Amino acid sequence: MTHIRVRSLVVESARPSEPCAACDARPFSVCNAIDQRDIERLAALAASLTVEAGRTFIEEGDPAEHFFNVTAGTAKLFKLLPDGRRQITGFAPMGTFLGLAVSSTYAFGAEAVEPMRICRFSRFKLRALLDDFPAMEKRLLEVASNELVAAQEQMLLLGRKTARERLASFLVTRAACTANGATPCGHRAAEKVTLPMTRSDIADYLGLTIETVSRTLTRFKTERLIDIPSASEIVMRDHAALESLATGLH
Amino acid sequence: MTHIRVRSLVVESARPSEPCAACDARPFSVCNAIDQRDIERLAALAASLTVEAGRTFIEEGDPAEHFFNVTAGTAKLFKLLPDGRRQITGFAPMGTFLGLAVSSTYAFGAEAVEPMRICRFSRFKLRALLDDFPAMEKRLLEVASNELVAAQEQMLLLGRKTARERLASFLVTRAACTANGATPCGHRAAEKVTLPMTRSDIADYLGLTIETVSRTLTRFKTERLIDIPSASEIVMRDHAALESLATGLH
DNA sequence: CGTGCTTTTGAAAATCATCAAGTATAGTGG
DNA sequence: CCACTATACTTGATGATTTTCAAAAGCACG
Numbered sequence: 001m002t003h004i005r006v007r008s009l010v011v012e013s014a015r016p017s018e019p020c021a022a023c024d025a026r027p028f029s030v031c032n033a034i035d036q037r038d039i040e041r042l043a044a045l046a047a048s049l050t051v052e053a054g055r056t057f058i059e060e061g062d063p064a065e066h067f068f069n070v071t072a073g074t075a076k077l078f079k080l081l082p083d084g085r086r087q088i089t090g091f092a093p094m095g096t097f098l099g100l101a102v103s104s105t106y107a108f109g110a111e112a113v114e115p116m117r118i119c120r121f122s123r124f125k126l127r128a129l130l131d132d133f134p135a136m137e138k139r140l141l142e143v144a145s146n147e148l149v150a151a152q153e154q155m156l157l158l159g160r161k162t163a164r165e166r167l168a169s170f171l172v173t174r175a176a177c178t179a180n181g182a183t184p185c186g187h188r189a190a191e192k193v194t195l196p197m198t199r200s201d202i203a204d205y206l207g208l209t210i211e212t213v214s215r216t217l218t219r220f221k222t223e224r225l226i227d228i229p230s231a232s233e234i235v236m237r238d239h240a241a242l243e244s245l246a247t248g249l250h
Numbered sequence: 251m252t253h254i255r256v257r258s259l260v261v262e263s264a265r266p267s268e269p270c271a272a273c274d275a276r277p278f279s280v281c282n283a284i285d286q287r288d289i290e291r292l293a294a295l296a297a298s299l300t301v302e303a304g305r306t307f308i309e310e311g312d313p314a315e316h317f318f319n320v321t322a323g324t325a326k327l328f329k330l331l332p333d334g335r336r337q338i339t340g341f342a343p344m345g346t347f348l349g350l351a352v353s354s355t356y357a358f359g360a361e362a363v364e365p366m367r368i369c370r371f372s373r374f375k376l377r378a379l380l381d382d383f384p385a386m387e388k389r390l391l392e393v394a395s396n397e398l399v400a401a402q403e404q405m406l407l408l409g410r411k412t413a414r415e416r417l418a419s420f421l422v423t424r425a426a427c428t429a430n431g432a433t434p435c436g437h438r439a440a441e442k443v444t445l446p447m448t449r450s451d452i453a454d455y456l457g458l459t460i461e462t463v464s465r466t467l468t469r470f471k472t473e474r475l476i477d478i479p480s481a482s483e484i485v486m487r488d489h490a491a492l493e494s495l496a497t498g499l500h
Numbered sequence: 501c502g503t504g505c506t507t508t509t510g511a512a513a514a515t516c517a518t519c520a521a522g523t524a525t526a527g528t529g530g
Numbered sequence: 531c532c533a534c535t536a537t538a539c540t541t542g543a544t545g546a547t548t549t550t551c552a553a554a555a556g557c558a559c560g
Contacts, residue, residue, distance in 0.1 A: 087409040089405050103399065107403075108402055137387060137388065138387065141391045144350075144395060145350045146351075146352055151405065154405055155405060160336070160337045198537095208516080211539095211540080212516060213539095217540095218540070248331035413548070449506070459548075459549060460508095462548060464509080465508080481507065
């Protein structure tokens with residue numbers, strides 16, 4: 001198989017190997033706003049790419065030529081300061097649409113946390129297509145609205161919550177959004193939370209240091225709020241306590 | 251961290267006293283996506299209200315029955331924790347569209363910083379109207395995208411910037427967005443920045459305490475970066491230095 | 501010219517960051 | 531399969547920025 005390097009990602013096929021009609025991520029993405037009979041038009045625009053773990057596939061400040069859709073795996077979205085300080089603004093699981101912006105350059109970077117598959121669309125062509133599919137534009141507005149709400153919640157966390165509250169919030173949200181089977185963001189609280197990201201990622205997401213993340217999790221463990229069978233697995237032992245911590249009730 | 255809760259707001263007229271066609275805020279708002287000849291349909295949905303300074307006109311968690319458009323004055327948008335900790339997630343100047351959300355309840359509160367005029371729309375009716383005006387829906391998506399970018403920038407500030415950097419960022423952004431005449435968010439850097447909000451508001455916006463805000467501004471003054479003719483007026487004496495501070499260059 | 505509010509300033513305290521080892525864990529090649 | 535190395539994670543001691551507590555100084559308003 002010939003891998004062609006385009007900037008920092010690997011192009012596996014110009015045509016989606018699994019066309020939109022059979023896409024696993026479709027039920028969770030804006031694409032499902034397009035009817036079965038029209039889906040071919042979307043598929044014609046899509047390039048399916050593989051991104052290996054740790055690879056940056058959107059570079060902050062680069063010309064924004066594409067939209068992306070995460071079809072498998074998870075990405076982290078981040079912004080950097082010149083001296084290297086990093087803020088992860090969100091994690092993008094399967095179904096996430098990326099690249100919404102009016103600006104001509106990307107306002108954030110994106111890097112694969114785990115091996116990923118993404119769908120890439122020409123910004124220009126997808127914009128044109130959107131004119132024919134107002135339903136998809138409506139979905140995009142819904143998605144953007146939801147992200148805005150999530151962003152405000154995150155601002156509350158970053159601006160006003162303690163380290164303990166931040167970690168509790170993170171775990172509770174993760175538990176609600178953990179992929180149990182296929183659902184990327186269900187509502188049932190999971191017992192076990194899988195963390196595909198490193199402590200460093202968590203720290204940069206919560207505005208803390210890795211040491212504080214580690215210490216806080218250890219303390220949760222000694223307090224019997226969680227178990228830590230492995231570094232990337234957390235078992236919620238006292239979901240109620242964590243939730244009340246997360247909402248700021250000490 | 252003052253929290254005065256007032257439910258009702260002052261309704262001045264069911265019909266806009268200044269109809270949409272002659273609205274000062276229209277050039278800066280999503281409403282200008284609607285043609286002159288169709289603007290009456292929008293005006294028919296709009297109720298123009300006066301909100302006195304300090305009044306809460308959106309209560310977090312209340313049923314989201316309306317959209318709002320700020321036609322004069324400035325609002326602060328915020329989220330609260332049960333113990334009163336507050337995070338201001340943004341300031342909404344003239345032209346801002348409020349209430350975008352899929353949820354049936356408001357995800358944030360809104361309170362007038364200065365005397366305001368707002369346009370109120372029934373969520374249900376405006377949604378219906380939007381189906382006839384895809385251009386306005388497109389504008390809404392643009393607006394939401396821009397706010398998302400701003401939110402990410404704010405997360406970087408809250409999660410990773412020092413107090414000095416936060417204040418510098420705040421002043422630089424304010425300078426760029428200060429209403430010089432009519433433009434609510436121009437690009438020319440203003441010398442003088444007017445701060446309609448209190449130190450407490452600034453603190454809650456930047457994730458700091460009022461004391462830290464005050465001390466940091468005083469230090470900027472002794473360092474000749476700014477002048478503070480009055481508590482609500484800041485003169486940028488060294489815009490370049492503030493900008494490099496804001497971007498994290500010490 | 502008080503009265504109540506916001507703002508400023510000072511001193512002490514605390515949370516979280518930094519510096520520094522030490523311990524798992526995973527991936528690699530012998 | 532096992533050592534070996536690199537990386538990630540944990541734990542401890544110290545330190546600094548920011549918060550908290552406290553009080554004085556400005557300012558607006560009746």
